[in-house]
Amino acid sequence: MAKKKFSNSLNSQMLRVTLIPLTLMAIIIVSVSVSGLYQLVANKTKEELIRDAQLAQYVLNSVYVGEYWAEDADGDGEPEMYKGEQRINGDDMMVDDLANMLEIEISVFYNDVRLITTLKDSNGNRATGTSASVIVKKEVLEDGASKFYSNVMVYDKKSYAYYMPLVSEAGKTEGMIAVSRSQESVKQELLQYIFPICVTCGLTAFLMGYIMVYFNRKLAGRIRKMDKYMNTLADGNFDVDMPRELMLEDDEIKHLANDGKRMAKAIQMLVDFDALTELNNRRYADKKLEEIRIKSVERGMKYCLCISDIDFFKKVNDTFGHEMGDYVLKKVAEKLKAGMIGKGMAARWGGEEFMLIFENRELDIARRELEIIMDEVRTIWVPDSDRQITMSFGLTALEPGEDIDDALKRADDNLYQAKESGRNQIICK
Known part of the structure; x- marks a missing residue:
């Protein structure tokens, strides 16, 4: 009898049953891990930015004494920002050093206008004179509350940012300190954690898949032998010997093959009769x-x-x-x-x-x-x-x-x- 080709063979089913759950498990583990790591990194970034904003404010308060104020004394359209009697914009060395040390971007706003910033465009021009977004202005300047944003545009870059209001002794919000990190830099940090996880999951899934496929193929081969043997019995050849492969293990397949041989002879007597009435069927x-x-x-x-x-x-x-x-x-x-x-x-x-x-x-x-x-x-x-x-x-x-x-x-x-x-x-x- 020619070997029958199945459109959905047991071997292919067993491969699917093995590999699909294994692949899904690996995907779920990686996805959950990445999601957890992403949230962990986001929380860590938030904590760091809050700390950095507080540090920047502490440095400014330590170096300069007095209230924040600004004026455009020379009429060039670029206000000079002061803290007390000392001008704090124009010489950006201190803020640049602090930003480099903390690996962040720092901006100091008077009202909603950047007057001090480490943000630069592709030509190296600083983003002084640019305004904060309407949302930031409303939630930080007007409401006087610090705010963290996990997805905000900072000078045309998607960033994590923390805005902290600068409040005078009279309780008036004079401006803001903003610290930010681009999402791209955070993703690069995240990849350092994700890569080992993906490699470990991939290798583990491959090893488990190889072992499962090996045993599944071995089992499928025995089942194919049993199928061929049962077909021989179904054709009426009841004296055929049971294949040796079916006798190797004392398992369900061996017992099914033995039961099949016994049942075939009984079915031969019953196949032409109705069980209930005992008439021909x-x-x-x-x-x-x-x-x-x-x-x-x-x-x-x-x-x-x-x-x-x-x-x-x-x-x-x-x-x-x-x-x-x-x-x-x-x-x-x-x-x-x-x-x-x-x-x-x-x-x-x-x-x-x-x-x-x-x-x-x-x-x-x-x-x-x-x-x-x-x-x-x-x-x-x-x-x-x-x-x-x-x-x-x-x-x-x-x-x-x-x-x-x-x-x-x-x-x-x-x-x-x-x-x-x-x-x-x-x-x-």
Whole structure:
């Protein structure tokens, strides 16, 4: 037997079951780790910026004494900023050194205008004279509250920034000290932590995946052997030896293979019969119908087909329960089986329907014999009730060379007519 190609083989399923959860686990671990680290770095950056802003203010208060004020004395449009009597803008060496030491950007605002800053454009020009954003002005200057921003534009760069108001002795907010770090620099710091985590997770996932794939393939190979062995049994070759690979381990696969061999022989006896009624089943009846079609053509043998149905069987189930329904099915099957001895065969067609095949019978003879069977069925009563069991029958003759489906349709139409016109009768044509 050629090796069957599966569109969704067990091996591929096991690979998916192994690798997909493993990949998802690695992704989740990395994602959670990155998210946690990102939050950790963001919190750390916030704490550092708060500390740096306080340090910058401390330095300014230590070096310069007095209140903050500004004026444009020379009229050049660039105000001079003072703290007390000392001018604090114009010479940026101290603030540059402090910013370099802390690895941050520092700006000092008078009202909402930068007058001292380490921020520079690509040409090296400082961002003095630029204004704070409307949000910062509202939340820091007007409300007089310090504020941390995790995603704010500082001189065209996305940054982490902390703004702290400069308050006079009278309690008036004169300006702000702003310290910031670009998000890019924070990301670079974050990558230093993320890279080892990603490498560790990747290597661990690869090693675990390799081990799991190895054992899954080994298991899938044994299952394929069992599948081939079971197919051989299904083809009726019951004397074939069990593959050695299935005997290597005392596990479920070995036991399934042994059970399969035992069950195959038992199934061979049961496959043609209905377990409940012990009549032949529809599979066997279909095979038998094909045989009689051939015989009717080749030998000129005459057959009659009948499809029958228990009247109001659903009411029996609904009223008395399914156990009583099974009892009625078995009793009806006994009557049909006994009535067909020497005449042909009875089979359970499905549900409460039965197929009767009369061999070497003209239609009128088959009808008379069927009437006897119908009378026998009428002797069945549901125990401890006044419910009598009756059946409706659709009988027809198989014409030589006629397609079986056509004859069955005719019998089924006859059965339908019998049920529609009162039940408990035979319609024969």
